[in-house]
Structure formats: structure tokens, C-alpha cells
Amino acid sequence: MVYTKRKIKKQAIIAIIIVIIVITLIITGILLFKHFTSNEYKLEQIGYNEKEITTLIKADDKILNKALTSDYDKDLIPLTKQKYFLWKNYNTYKEYIKDLATETNTIDYKDVVTKVNVNRNYDYYTHTKDTDMNQGNAILVNKYYKLPEQYAPEDIVEVSNWYAYGTMSIRSEVYDAFKEMFNAAKEEGITLIINSGYRTYEYQKEVYEQYKDANGEEYADSYAARPDFSEHQTGLALDIITYGTSGEEFENTDAYKWLQEHANEYGFILRYPKGKEDITGYAYESWHYRYLGKELATKVKNSGLTYDEYYAYYLDKE
Ligand SMILES: [Zn+2]
Structure with missing residues (x-):
């Protein structure tokens, strides 16, 4: 037992x-x-370090998948972290970084995303495309986005001398918006005067070619837009001044201060702001305003972006 x-x-x-x-x-x-x-192991095998792996595991699926299905990419995390990062530009960001790397070692990723989004990785008037006319008042016209050949808007109206210096015309919707803005400013003792409105293709061509004949293409490009690339040809842009000022002095006036605060309420934005010359392709112009409609103008103003950047991120449908 x-x-x-x-x-x-x-x-x-x-x-x-x-x-x-x-x-x-x-x-x-x-x-x-x-x-x-595990994804951690796979990422480690691809070459990512511990810190990068932690970031990638927490990132959204598209970023993680990109990391898992490509070779090691030091730019993936810093690029996708940028607020205005666009996937469709990924390869172009990479090419631009490659070009920069020969000049400098530290990459400013925010700048890379901004520049590529607005085509500034290319020289002006290269890589141009036809602007999307279906955007209506939101069309983008700059040194990369071109109006249809010899474009002329249909609803151009003559501006009364009451509002302008000399003979001027503008699209009727813009005229109505300007009159509303004019009256509001007037109530606060400010007089807004239209100094330039719609410019025809022929006019822009003449101006541009005068500069070009006198001093060459580079000089002409720094002083005038090429025909079909000018915002004034859209009939949606206005140069605004007030009594006793011209051009550069305008920014020191109460009229300018008033516009800074209120232009968006009537559908206008300052199109070429100070410090953004390398994005817009234009020198700071305190007098040049672009009509977008009240809602869009307010959104653009609140974003703090130039219209070129705003369009690229929020409106471009390509
Ligand atoms: Zn202008």
C-alpha cells in the first residue's frame, strides 16, 4: 500500500x-x-530608434504604415508633425529636403512644408498651372497659378468717382462689398479710396512688356505680374488708399489700421503681408486687398496664413 x-x-x-x-x-x-x-520589432529592424518607435506606435495608421512599408526615413516623423503637412506632397518634401541638405545641415521642417505647399521649391513662373475657375471668388492667382488665356470677367462695372481716383472698374459683387465697407469706414471718419481695380489682360501685358523692354525679364518680374498671372485681372483685387497718401505711406494711416481690423467683415483680406514676401512672391503691399467673400475672408484672417498657404491646405482640390 x-x-x-x-x-x-x-x-x-x-x-x-x-x-x-x-x-x-x-x-x-x-x-x-x-x-x-510586433510593429516595435519590425520598426527596430528597419532602423528606427527607441524614441522614434514610441512616437510611431502612437501615430495614426497612415504614418505607422508608411514607416512599416518603407526604408528608414529620418524625415517621416518631423514632417508629419507639421500642422500643414499634406500627404500628396510627401515626395516633393523629400526632394526639397535633399536639395537643401547640400546647403545646410539643420532642416527647418515647418519651412519645408510651407514652401512646398505653395510651390516655392520651384522658381517663379516655373511649374505653372491653370487655376481652378470652379473656385469662384476663391480662385488663386499668383506666380504659379494662371488665369485662362486672356481672361476677362463678365460682370465688370464702372466705379463712381465718389469712390475712386480716375476711371476705374471692378466686378459688381466686389463693388457692392466695397461700398458697404466704404460706408462703415466713413461713419468712423475714415475715407477709403480705390486707387486701382480691374486691369485688363492687354493693360497688364503692356505694363509688363514696358518693364521687360527697358530692363529685362528679371527686372520686369520684380515690378509687375505677367499678364494672366495678375490678381487685378480677376476683377477681385483693389488697391485702396486714403486722402494725402500714396503707396508705402498708407500703412501709417488710420485707414490702414481700420482695414486691418475690419476688411474681413466686408469680404477683403490684405493679400501681400509684411514678412511673407517669400511665400506670396510679392513685396509687402499695405494697399492691395483681395475680395474673397465675408466667410472665407474671415477664415483666412483667423488662420494667420497667407492666401497662398490657406488655399494649398484647405481649398486645393487636386
Ligand atoms: Zn494691387
Whole structure:
């Protein structure tokens, strides 16, 4: 009896040990399998460091997938972190960074995203495309976005001398918006005067070619827009001044201060702000206002972006 009992006990212990070993092996196997098939392991194999892996695991699926399906990419995390990052520009960001890397070691990723979004990785008037006329009042016209050949808007109206210096015309919707703005400013003792409105293709061509004939293309490009690339040809742009000022002095006037605060309420934005010359392609022009409609003008103002940047991020449907 004693012998049998002891034998059974021994067999039971062996059985338990075997079960424990098997369970341990299974668990170890599962853990190893999990480890070698985990995204962390795969990212490590691709070449990402611990910090990058932590970031990528928490990033959205598209970013993680890009990392898992491509070679190691040092720019992936800093690029996708930028507020105005656009996936469709990814390869162009990379090309631009490659070009920059030969000049400098530190990459300003915010600047890369901004520049590429507005085509500033290309020289002015290169890589131009036809602007999307379906955007209506929101059309973008700059040194990369071109109006249809010899474009002329249909609803151009003559501006009364009451509002302008000389003979001027503008699109009727813009005229109505300007009159509303004019009256509001007038109530606060401010007089807004239109100094330039709609300019025809022919006019712009003449101006541009005069500059070009006199001093060459580079000079002409720094002083005038090429025909079909001018905002004034859209009939949606106005140069605004007030009594006793011209051009550069306008920014020191109460009229300018008033416009800074209220222009968006009537559908206008300052189109070429100070410090953004390299984005807009134009020198700061305190007098040049672009009509977008009240809602869009307010959104653009609140974004703090130039219209070129805003359009690229929020409106471009390509
Ligand atoms: Zn202008």
C-alpha cells in the first residue's frame, strides 16, 4: 500500500512538472512569436530608434504604415508633425529636403512644408498651372497659378468717382462689398479710396512688356505680374488708399489700421503681408486687398496664413 501510494505521488509530481514545462514553453513561444511579429520589432529592424518607435506606435495608421512599408526615413516623423503637412506632397518634401541638405545641415521642417505647399521649391513662373475657375471668388492667382488665356470677367462695372481716383472698374459683387465697407469706414471718419481695380489682360501685358523692354525679364518680374498671372485681372483685387497718401505711406494711416481690423467683415483680406514676401512672391503691399467673400475672408484672417498657404491646405482640390 505504502509503496503504491508513493509511486502514485511520484508520478503525479512528474506529471505536474511536465505540465508546467509545457505551459512555460507555450507561453515563451507565444511571447517570442508576438515579439518577432510586433510593429516595435519590425520598426527596430528597419532602423528606427527607441524614441522614434514610441512616437510611431502612437501615430495614426497612415504614418505607422508608411514607416512599416518603407526604408528608414529620418524625415517621416518631423514632417508629419507639421500642422500643414499634406500627404500628396510627401515626395516633393523629400526632394526639397535633399536639395537643401547640400546647403545646410539643420532642416527647418515647418519651412519645408510651407514652401512646398505653395510651390516655392520651384522658381517663379516655373511649374505653372491653370487655376481652378470652379473656385469662384476663391480662385488663386499668383506666380504659379494662371488665369485662362486672356481672361476677362463678365460682370465688370464702372466705379463712381465718389469712390475712386480716375476711371476705374471692378466686378459688381466686389463693388457692392466695397461700398458697404466704404460706408462703415466713413461713419468712423475714415475715407477709403480705390486707387486701382480691374486691369485688363492687354493693360497688364503692356505694363509688363514696358518693364521687360527697358530692363529685362528679371527686372520686369520684380515690378509687375505677367499678364494672366495678375490678381487685378480677376476683377477681385483693389488697391485702396486714403486722402494725402500714396503707396508705402498708407500703412501709417488710420485707414490702414481700420482695414486691418475690419476688411474681413466686408469680404477683403490684405493679400501681400509684411514678412511673407517669400511665400506670396510679392513685396509687402499695405494697399492691395483681395475680395474673397465675408466667410472665407474671415477664415483666412483667423488662420494667420497667407492666401497662398490657406488655399494649398484647405481649398486645393487636386
Ligand atoms: Zn494691387
